[in-house]
Amino acid sequence: MAAKTDHALERLVFFSDAVFAIAITLLIIEIPVPHLPHGASDLAHLQALADLTASFVGYFISFTVIGLFWMGHHRAFTLAAHYHPRILGWNIALLAVIAFMPFATAYSSANWFERVPTITYCATMLLAAALNFQTNRTATSPPMVGATVDPQDVRYVRQRGLAVVLGSATAVVAAAFLSPKLGQMALASIPLRRFLLVRLAK
Amino acid sequence: MAAKTDHALERLVFFSDAVFAIAITLLIIEIPVPHLPHGASDLAHLQALADLTASFVGYFISFTVIGLFWMGHHRAFTLAAHYHPRILGWNIALLAVIAFMPFATAYSSANWFERVPTITYCATMLLAAALNFQTNRTATSPPMVGATVDPQDVRYVRQRGLAVVLGSATAVVAAAFLSPKLGQMALASIPLRRFLLVRLAK
Amino acid sequence: MAAKTDHALERLVFFSDAVFAIAITLLIIEIPVPHLPHGASDLAHLQALADLTASFVGYFISFTVIGLFWMGHHRAFTLAAHYHPRILGWNIALLAVIAFMPFATAYSSANWFERVPTITYCATMLLAAALNFQTNRTATSPPMVGATVDPQDVRYVRQRGLAVVLGSATAVVAAAFLSPKLGQMALASIPLRRFLLVRLAK
Amino acid sequence: MAAKTDHALERLVFFSDAVFAIAITLLIIEIPVPHLPHGASDLAHLQALADLTASFVGYFISFTVIGLFWMGHHRAFTLAAHYHPRILGWNIALLAVIAFMPFATAYSSANWFERVPTITYCATMLLAAALNFQTNRTATSPPMVGATVDPQDVRYVRQRGLAVVLGSATAVVAAAFLSPKLGQMALASIPLRRFLLVRLAK
Numbered sequence: 139m140a141a142k143t144d145h146a147l148e149r150l151v152f153f154s155d156a157v158f159a160i161a162i163t164l165l166i167i168e169i170p171v172p173h174l175p176h177g178a179s180d181l182a183h184l185q186a187l188a189d190l191t192a193s194f195v196g197y198f199i200s201f202t203v204i205g206l207f208w209m210g211h212h213r214a215f216t217l218a219a220h221y222h223p224r225i226l227g228w229n230i231a232l233l234a235v236i237a238f239m240p241f242a243t244a245y246s247s248a249n250w251f252e253r254v255p256t257i258t259y260c261a262t263m264l265l266a267a268a269l270n271f272q273t274n275r276t277a278t279s280p281p282m283v284g285a286t287v288d289p290q291d292v293r294y295v296r297q298r299g300l301a302v303v304l305g306s307a308t309a310v311v312a313a314a315f316l317s318p319k320l321g322q323m324a325l326a327s328i329p330l331r332r333f334l335l336v337r338l339a340k
Numbered sequence: 341m342a343a344k345t346d347h348a349l350e351r352l353v354f355f356s357d358a359v360f361a362i363a364i365t366l367l368i369i370e371i372p373v374p375h376l377p378h379g380a381s382d383l384a385h386l387q388a389l390a391d392l393t394a395s396f397v398g399y400f401i402s403f404t405v406i407g408l409f410w411m412g413h414h415r416a417f418t419l420a421a422h423y424h425p426r427i428l429g430w431n432i433a434l435l436a437v438i439a440f441m442p443f444a445t446a447y448s449s450a451n452w453f454e455r456v457p458t459i460t461y462c463a464t465m466l467l468a469a470a471l472n473f474q475t476n477r478t479a480t481s482p483p484m485v486g487a488t489v490d491p492q493d494v495r496y497v498r499q500r501g502l503a504v505v506l507g508s509a510t511a512v513v514a515a516a517f518l519s520p521k522l523g524q525m526a527l528a529s530i531p532l533r534r535f536l537l538v539r540l541a542k
Numbered sequence: 543m544a545a546k547t548d549h550a551l552e553r554l555v556f557f558s559d560a561v562f563a564i565a566i567t568l569l570i571i572e573i574p575v576p577h578l579p580h581g582a583s584d585l586a587h588l589q590a591l592a593d594l595t596a597s598f599v600g601y602f603i604s605f606t607v608i609g610l611f612w613m614g615h616h617r618a619f620t621l622a623a624h625y626h627p628r629i630l631g632w633n634i635a636l637l638a639v640i641a642f643m644p645f646a647t648a649y650s651s652a653n654w655f656e657r658v659p660t661i662t663y664c665a666t667m668l669l670a671a672a673l674n675f676q677t678n679r680t681a682t683s684p685p686m687v688g689a690t691v692d693p694q695d696v697r698y699v700r701q702r703g704l705a706v707v708l709g710s711a712t713a714v715v716a717a718a719f720l721s722p723k724l725g726q727m728a729l730a731s732i733p734l735r736r737f738l739l740v741r742l743a744k
Numbered sequence: 745m746a747a748k749t750d751h752a753l754e755r756l757v758f759f760s761d762a763v764f765a766i767a768i769t770l771l772i773i774e775i776p777v778p779h780l781p782h783g784a785s786d787l788a789h790l791q792a793l794a795d796l797t798a799s800f801v802g803y804f805i806s807f808t809v810i811g812l813f814w815m816g817h818h819r820a821f822t823l824a825a826h827y828h829p830r831i832l833g834w835n836i837a838l839l840a841v842i843a844f845m846p847f848a849t850a851y852s853s854a855n856w857f858e859r860v861p862t863i864t865y866c867a868t869m870l871l872a873a874a875l876n877f878q879t880n881r882t883a884t885s886p887p888m889v890g891a892t893v894d895p896q897d898v899r900y901v902r903q904r905g906l907a908v909v910l911g912s913a914t915a916v917v918a919a920a921f922l923s924p925k926l927g928q929m930a931l932a933s934i935p936l937r938r939f940l941l942v943r944l945a946k
Binding site: 156159166184209 | 840
Binding site: 145146149152153156157160161164167168226230233234237238240241244245248249252253254255258 | 365366385389403414418
């Protein structure tokens with residue numbers, strides 16, 4: 139029986155991993171490929187690539203963001219030892235928002251620095267952060283959490299989850315009330331901040 | 341030999357999982373991304389998003405529906421202990437209809453509340469439900485079912501499968517003979533009903 | 543050391559499974575979704591769906607064909623016990639042709655019953671069949687084949703592989719020298735023949 | 745504890761495998777499908793396919809290139825025995841560049857033999873090669889590398905990684921300073937060179 143519920147947990151994780159991996163890889167197909175007339179100058183090509191700057195930046199931000207959510211998901215589920223149906227609804231809702239990210243990214247990149255697209259992107263991230271927090275909290279609470287898990291590990295997962303919620307909420311507020319540019323800069327700084335954190339933690 | 345047939349079963353499940361995960365994540369790329377001229381007003385952006393309401397609703401319904409079929413598939417295959425070639429045809433037919441869902445969703449969302457698109461969507465779901473029932477019945481019948489499986493678990497899988505068939509058939513009939521709106525409302529209520537069921541079952 | 547090479551084999555199979563699963567699920571996104579003006583008649587919708595008949599038929603044929611290649615791939619690799627780099631080139635070439643199938647399917651469906659598209663599709667299948675035969679022959683030959691494998695199982699894998707090569711070659715010849723319709727009918731009969739075979743084998 | 749870190753490593757590898765497999769299979773959907781008017785001549789169809797030569801060549805080159813990076817990734821991670829967070833940043837950066845390849849391939853194929861697109865493709869490959877080298881170096885260094893790993897295996901992984909960096913750098917330089925044709929020929933020769941290497945190594 140224990141083996142059976144463990145198997146159910148493993149499958150849920152496998153399915154979630156696959157959705158994260160597909161969503162992260164689908165980001166690229168939303169970027170339109172420039173088709174210039176034969177013999178177009180190098181300058182015209184550089185201009186065409188420069189016009190896609192927002193798409194490239196959006197791609198790398200969302201790649202990092204989905205990658206970080208995936209890592210958080212795993213960190214939490216490593217602490218879970220038992221399957222419980224309570225996790226299903228939160229997890230599928232989280233996956234639905236993650237799989238929605240390619241749309242939010244493409245919309246925000248195609249309308250760079252505009253208020254509504256930026257808020258849409260930040261709000262999608264805030265929703266993902268909230269569902270991520272709730273999913274990971276459920277996975278690291280009884281009856282799912284493993285008996286021998288260090289409470290400090292659980293605290294760490296939740297504090298990080300909460301930090302992401304607060305960060306996304308700040309980006310939404312900045313984009314909505316101050317300026318879309320500020321919201322987008324807050325987002326663009328995420329990969330950098332993460333990189334610094336990993337460097338410092340070494 | 342037993343290990344070998346178990347391995348064949350495991351691979352079939354892995355392949356099926358992957359198709360479910362890809363189909364569910366592909367739903368998003370059928371939603372067209374609004375490209376507004378630079379400097380478009382916030383109102384114009386909100387209008388562009390509002391025009392996609394049907395696509396967003398369709399996305400979340402289909403995400404939930406495919407997610408539920410995936411869960412049902414797993415619940416059934418957890419009870420199977422032996423591989424038998426008889427499952428192959430039904431399973432591949434089920435996967436073909438699941439992988440067809442992004443098309444049915446996009447067609448129905450692009451032509452919201454129209455009779456033919458709604459019936460197409462409901463009929464796709466009915467076909468998926470019927471193949472799901474037959475696949476899961478085969479997986480939970482001899483010679484595939486495990487020797488120590490509780491008959492009540494088998495009954496539960498089949499009753500749920502039958503409930504989905506009846507629900508989809510009702511939606512088809514409602515959409516065809518009464519009104520497309522009724523059919524689509526029946527579909528839209530699925531995630532809600534599921535959520536309530538999980539809450540109640542806790 | 544043995545465990546390590548087994549692991550390499552397992553990963554090759556996992557990677558191949560994933561490519562098969564993605565290629566089979568990508569088939570759907572090549573079918574264009576009809577967008578009719580609001581209030582279009584039911585008849586106009588039925589006509590729009592009827593115009594996609596070739597796409598739907600192509601989808602189901604290719605889904606079955608890729609599914610059958612996947613099953614053959616697995617049947618062969620179940621008999622392999624050791625990894626050898628010799629398999630890599632053939633396997634990646636096979637996967638490249640399988641991943642090419644969504645293009646061949648879309649091209650042949652968009653230009654139904656035309657000679658060149660039909661030959662393109664049949665030739666892609668013939669190439670897949672030839673690479674499939676060679677890949678599976680390598681996996682079921684020394685040094686890869688398991689020591690305790692029944693020679694009859696090996697013979698079965700190869701005979702089936704050869705049958706697919708001959709069938710595809712016949713379809714190419716029929717499409718090229720007789721009529722594209724004949725070639726496409728030969729292809730369309732594959733799912734049916736497979737179904738009958740499975741029924742008879744029960 | 746050891747089992748737990750091994751599990752983290754296994755998951756990282758699974759996630760990476762999935763991204764490689766999806767990126768390689770997505771290559772095909774960037775190739776536009778020719779839709780000719782009904783009754784178009786065979787010659788018109790052959791011309792339409794001939795116009796896609798660059799896309800087909802690009803498809804097969806990128807398929808091989810991503811396949812080779814995948815193999816190198818696996819060869820390296822087979823030698824790793826312990827998980828360390830240091831690998832995460834490099835690995836996600838590598839995956840982001842691999843997932844970017846469908847765009848670079850489509851852009852370079854749509855503008856065949858033009859300088860900027862060719863340099864873009866070669867530079868993407870150079871970046872992938874550099875990140876691949878760094879990722880694999882981290883996976884085969886303490887504290888990640890297995891205690892019983894043969895130093896010759898580690899040296900082999902790094903030398904191959906370095907060879908790819910140098911080869912890509914040469915292609916960038918050739919494309920930038922000499923001629924885009926030279927750069928593209930250098931790339932086109934990769935699958936051939938690989939094939940010969942495997943043949944010789946047998």
